[in-house]
Amino acid sequence: MIESEVEIQKEYMNKVKELNTEKLKYYILTMGCQLNENDSEKLCGMLEKMNYEQTEDVGNANFIIINTCCVRENAEEKLFGKLGEYKKIKEKNNAIIAICGCMMQEKHITEKLKKSYPYVDIIFGTHTLHKLPEDVYKVLSNRKKVQDILDIDGEIYEGLPIKRSDKKRASVTIMYGCNNFCTYCIVPYVRGRERSRLPKDILNEIRELANEGYKEITLLGQNVNSYNGGIINGEKYNFANLLRDVNNIDGIEIIRFVSPHPKDFKDDVIEAIRDCKKISRIIHLPLQSGSSNILKKMNRKYTKEQFIELADKIRKEIPDAVFSTDIIVGFPEETEEDFEDTLDVVRKVNFEQIFMFIYSRRVGTPADKMEQVPEEIKHKRFDRLKALFEEQIAENNKKYIGTIHKVLIEGKSKNNEEMLTARTSTNKVIILEGSETLIGKIVDVKIVSEHQWYLKGEITK
Ligand code: SAH
Ligand code: SF4
Numbered sequence: 285m286i287e288s289e290v291e292i293q294k295e296y297m298n299k300v301k302e303l304n305t306e307k308l309k310y311y312i313l314t315m316g317c318q319l320n321e322n323d324s325e326k327l328c329g330m331l332e333k334m335n336y337e338q339t340e341d342v343g344n345a346n347f348i349i350i351n352t353c354c355v356r357e358n359a360e361e362k363l364f365g366k367l368g369e370y371k372k373i374k375e376k377n378n379a380i381i382a383i384c385g386c387m388m389q390e391k392h393i394t395e396k397l398k399k400s401y402p403y404v405d406i407i408f409g410t411h412t413l414h415k416l417p418e419d420v421y422k423v424l425s426n427r428k429k430v431q432d433i434l435d436i437d438g439e440i441y442e443g444l445p446i447k448r449s450d451k452k453r454a455s456v457t458i459m460y461g462c463n464n465f466c467t468y469c470i471v472p473y474v475r476g477r478e479r480s481r482l483p484k485d486i487l488n489e490i491r492e493l494a495n496e497g498y499k500e501i502t503l504l505g506q507n508v509n510s511y512n513g514g515i516i517n518g519e520k521y522n523f524a525n526l527l528r529d530v531n532n533i534d535g536i537e538i539i540r541f542v543s544p545h546p547k548d549f550k551d552d553v554i555e556a557i558r559d560c561k562k563i564s565r566i567i568h569l570p571l572q573s574g575s576s577n578i579l580k581k582m583n584r585k586y587t588k589e590q591f592i593e594l595a596d597k598i599r600k601e602i603p604d605a606v607f608s609t610d611i612i613v614g615f616p617e618e619t620e621e622d623f624e625d626t627l628d629v630v631r632k633v634n635f636e637q638i639f640m641f642i643y644s645r646r647v648g649t650p651a652d653k654m655e656q657v658p659e660e661i662k663h664k665r666f667d668r669l670k671a672l673f674e675e676q677i678a679e680n681n682k683k684y685i686g687t688i689h690k691v692l693i694e695g696k697s698k699n700n701e702e703m704l705t706a707r708t709s710t711n712k713v714i715i716l717e718g719s720e721t722l723i724g725k726i727v728d729v730k731i732v733s734e735h736q737w738y739l740k741g742e743i744t745k
């Protein structure tokens with residue numbers, strides 16, 4: 285049934301292609317996390333099969349698609365701001381405007397769109413992404429607006445076309461949805477319950493990527509270590525099994541994964557990372573808060589002490605492991621003492637990378653109804669956390685000087701076209717001199733100096 289649905293969409297791709305007799309241009313704007321970026325790669329794949337080609341200049345576009353995120357409030361401001369701009373382009377080019385992604389699963393947003401932005405042609409949600417060809421066909425053939433949003437969990441559709449944004453590094457979504465309902469978070473409401481892809485589908489995709497010359501794979505999901513691959517040979521196939529199998533695929537040299545949940549970080553996963561040398565040595569352990577009291581209110585299911593113990597245990601098994609984390613500052617009812625606990629964990633665990641967020645109210649989540657921390661206090665705490673982390677980075681960076689790393693040359697540096705860029709296994713950006721022909725190759729690099737946000741390296745072989 286699911287395969288036939290993809291077949292139906294492939295027919296629509298052909299039908300649209302027949303309507304689009306000349307090549308048209310599409311522009312895509314992707315907000316949010318890597319899962320959304322991976323979804324956008326599929327949207328691009330479908331659009332290219334329909335005779336559209338990508339443009340970076342929205343002013344030229346005949347088709348504009350916005351893949352939205354709603355995890356924090358600023359995304360909404362961004363969407364509505366952009367729509368004003370795109371309206372003029374629509375009038376000029378007779379363009380189609382489509383909006384999809386997580387925000388479209390929120391009723392108050394789709395209602396606002398219908399009321400105040402009637403020029404939007406297509407709205408679809410996270411569970412109906414694969415139906416873009418059908419939606420485009422309907423709009424082109426009778427110029428009617430299409431809204432295609434499902435409130436129930438979507439199926440997993442294999443075999444959709446995909447246009448990857450990079451030639452050497454690829455993301456592979458292993459599971460969809462989230463069951464955790466952290467009280468601040470909108471994701472479970474807009475992405476539905478956890479659904480895992482079959483191990484064979486994931487492994488085949490990665491084998492194909494390896495054959496195409498891909499070197500680095502990032503396994504994606506909202507809670508990757510609760511991956512459930514079903515029963516294989518009479519035994520449960522879980523995330524640890526998957527890591528080991530991916531590690532065995534020839535040609536793949538670097539494996540990353542986001543995001544694991546600390547509560548599901550079991551020994552078998554730690555052992556798999558320890559044994560599989562291709563797995564990146566930066567482990568993402570999202571802390572969210574260092575206060576057991578706040579963690580309880582967040583429904584995170586671990587305490588401050590358990591988090592520190594987990595980090596210690598991982599370090600004991602994998603001595604070269606470092607950690608990155610996500611922290612929310614100013615969750616409702618967070619006191620000065622609670623915040624001190626967060627700083628305390630940051631001091632103790634010594635994260636290599638911290639993604640810091642100011643708590644943002646999300647309609648429909650339990651935390652939205654709790655007593656809020658004043659904006660000013662939230663911002664002050666954010667600045668204090670940032671200052672502490674910056675002190676730590678300077679210290680941490682010094683340890684890299686003189687060390688040698690096997691890295692993938694990712695491309696030219698964004699800030700300096702003359703230089704190349706790579707990352708250590710612990711995700712530190714390295715800037716180095718070298719010829720363009722090295723892009724996509726794996727080389728050994730020695731770190732010669734540190735500069736807060738990056739390290740400078742030299743190729744040794
Ligand atoms: N599933 C992943 C993360 C998903 S969202 C995990 O559990 O780690 C990415 C990050 O956004 C979260 O880790 C959290 O730090 C942040 N975030 C989520 N909801 C938020 C909110 N309402 N306000 C501020 N930050 C939020
Ligand atoms: Fe959101 Fe929590 Fe699920 Fe992550 S684990 S997506 S923070 S509900």
Ligand code: F3S
Pocket residue numbers: 315316317318319320352353354355386387471474475
């Ligand atoms: Fe945003 Fe949806 Fe990802 S809400 S963070 S794009 S899952």
